[in-house]
Amino acid sequence: MTEWTTPLRYKPYHQWSTDYLDLLESVIQKSSWRQAFHIQPKTGLLNDPNGFSFYNGKWHLFYQAYPFGPVHGVKSWYHMVSDNLVDWKQHDYALLPDSPYDSHGVYSGSAITVGEKLFLMYTGNVRDKNWERHSYQLGAWMDSEMQVEKITEALIENPPAGYTEEFRDPQLFRYQDNCLMAIGAQTESGKGAVLVYQSKQLIDWELLGELDYTTEDMGFMVECPNLVFVDNQPVLLFCPQGLDNEITPYQNIYPNMYVIGSAFNKETVSIENTSDLINLDEGFDVYATQAFNAPDGRVLSVGWIGLPEIDYPSFEEGWAHCLSIVKELSIKDQHLYQKPVIEMQELRQHHEVLKGSVQEENLLLSSPDKNVYELKLELDSRASGSLYLFADKQNKEGLKLSYNAKDDTISMDRSKAGIPFGEGYGSIRTASLKKQDKLTLHIFADRSVCEIFVNDGYCVMTSRIFMKDPQQTHIFLQGFEGDYTGDFWTLREMNE
Numbered sequence: 442m443t444e445w446t447t448p449l450r451y452k453p454y455h456q457w458s459t460d461y462l463d464l465l466e467s468v469i470q471k472s473s474w475r476q477a478f479h480i481q482p483k484t485g486l487l488n489d490p491n492g493f494s495f496y497n498g499k500w501h502l503f504y505q506a507y508p509f510g511p512v513h514g515v516k517s518w519y520h521m522v523s524d525n526l527v528d529w530k531q532h533d534y535a536l537l538p539d540s541p542y543d544s545h546g547v548y549s550g551s552a553i554t555v556g557e558k559l560f561l562m563y564t565g566n567v568r569d570k571n572w573e574r575h576s577y578q579l580g581a582w583m584d585s586e587m588q589v590e591k592i593t594e595a596l597i598e599n600p601p602a603g604y605t606e607e608f609r610d611p612q613l614f615r616y617q618d619n620c621l622m623a624i625g626a627q628t629e630s631g632k633g634a635v636l637v638y639q640s641k642q643l644i645d646w647e648l649l650g651e652l653d654y655t656t657e658d659m660g661f662m663v664e665c666p667n668l669v670f671v672d673n674q675p676v677l678l679f680c681p682q683g684l685d686n687e688i689t690p691y692q693n694i695y696p697n698m699y700v701i702g703s704a705f706n707k708e709t710v711s712i713e714n715t716s717d718l719i720n721l722d723e724g725f726d727v728y729a730t731q732a733f734n735a736p737d738g739r740v741l742s743v744g745w746i747g748l749p750e751i752d753y754p755s756f757e758e759g760w761a762h763c764l765s766i767v768k769e770l771s772i773k774d775q776h777l778y779q780k781p782v783i784e785m786q787e788l789r790q791h792h793e794v795l796k797g798s799v800q801e802e803n804l805l806l807s808s809p810d811k812n813v814y815e816l817k818l819e820l821d822s823r824a825s826g827s828l829y830l831f832a833d834k835q836n837k838e839g840l841k842l843s844y845n846a847k848d849d850t851i852s853m854d855r856s857k858a859g860i861p862f863g864e865g866y867g868s869i870r871t872a873s874l875k876k877q878d879k880l881t882l883h884i885f886a887d888r889s890v891c892e893i894f895v896n897d898g899y900c901v902m903t904s905r906i907f908m909k910d911p912q913q914t915h916i917f918l919q920g921f922e923g924d925y926t927g928d929f930w931t932l933r934e935m936n937e
């Protein structure tokens with residue numbers, strides 16, 4: 442195993458040989474954990490989604506990349522392009538860490554269409570000779586040939602007075618006649634904050650102030666804030682690192698949360714009548730979700746399925762993490778719903794209708810050739826029961842999803858789902874549901890990841906799973922009451 446010293450992690454890209462990358466790729470290609478329809482790095486590490494946008498008739502999505510190993514080395518933006526939000530073509534690196542303003546990493550940011558071009562805004566991470574961090578907010582233009590040109594000067598040279606160099610992840614959005622930008626920050630007293638800037642020409646940025654959306658302390662740093670408008674209501678998605686568990690309980694090392702408000706007030710830089718903080722995903726591995734108001738009227742989101750500072754089993758194979766499928770956000774009864782985009786149906790292949798009566802014993806629902814499928818189930822919610830995925834023949838091992846009818850909760854238990862990891866943060870996640878007659882589960886399984894949409898997207902539970910045996914594909918049902926109905930589809934690989 443490589444020892445990833447700091448100098449190695451910051452070794453310039455051009456000093457790595459193509460032979461090294463080819464070798465890494467050939468090892469990774471043999472892995473049984475490689476996914477069929479999720480965006481994953483060819484080699485090395487992927488983290489936050491960046492620059493999710495629609496430009497020149499296509500969807501564009503970039504991600505934080507470190508291609509040389511499964512570690513957080515010097516980051517770049519890798520560019521993916523799609524016609525349908527499902528089949529993503531690998532394009533190329535869009536931004537490399539090659540300027541004095543981003544020498545130690547092209548960090549996260551966003552994109553917005555401006556006239557004939559796509560404007561990218563991102564954080565340049567620089568370490569000085571004392572290894573002190575400096576954060577610059579930078580810009581670049583992408584043209585219709587997908588050529589990216591960096592703006593040579595920094596757009597924002599320094600954090601404003603009262604804030605530290607933990608200042609990153611600009612998110613651009615249009616508001617009235619201006620372009621606004623939300624950015625993660627840390628106050629000099631070490632508290633997490635979101636700042637809002639405004640610009641007309643995208644070059645001169647004026648600080649409007651610190652966003653007022655909560656009276657609670659937001660940990661020590663807020664990463665990846667995203668302000669979107671769902672049915673005209675502001676929704677702020679963000680990652681408050683070090684958030685006190687008393688404010689909103691969470692078990693992941695760092696949470697990805699959201700609040701919904703009634704209105705965004707630019708004059709007072711506030712979100713009015715905000716809800717409590719709510720976990721965006723009730724499972725294990727979602728972080729740094731990026732969302733945007735798409736020109737077709739939908740609000741689309743995509744998350745990083747991975748967490749900082751946790752070792753994942755695929756590290757041994759030289760790669761790490763993936764992005765979530767694309768989700769559509771909506772609000773009903775002041776609650777945020779997340780659903781897979783309709784385009785996911787394009788992946789469907791062989792279809793099976795599921796119908797029958799549940800029983801006390803294990804009921805085998807299906808045993809596909811591989812864990813690459815979509816499963817929809819509707820169950821009577823009057824009695825408790827469990828669904829087992831990625832299970833072996835005897836149903837001794839697998840991912841267990843249990844519904845508790847008494848208190849209307851659902852839990853995901855991965856303690857027997859393959860190679861354990863991140864156990865210090867618990868192996869079970871539990872979410873509360875709203876009482877309804879039926880429990881509906883909409884599941885996307887993709888070899889080493891599982892995304893579960895509960896009750897039409899009322900909550901989402903996501904988990905990476907690293908099975909030792911890829912033949913563990915059985916799906917069992919146990920408990921519940923009455924009849925169940927459902928659909929099962931095998932899914933094709935994405936066309937790259």
Ligand code: FRU
Nearest residue numbers: 489505516548549609664729
């Ligand atoms: C979140 C994050 C961002 C930063 C990026 C660096 O995962 O830490 O705050 O811009 O990753 O890769």
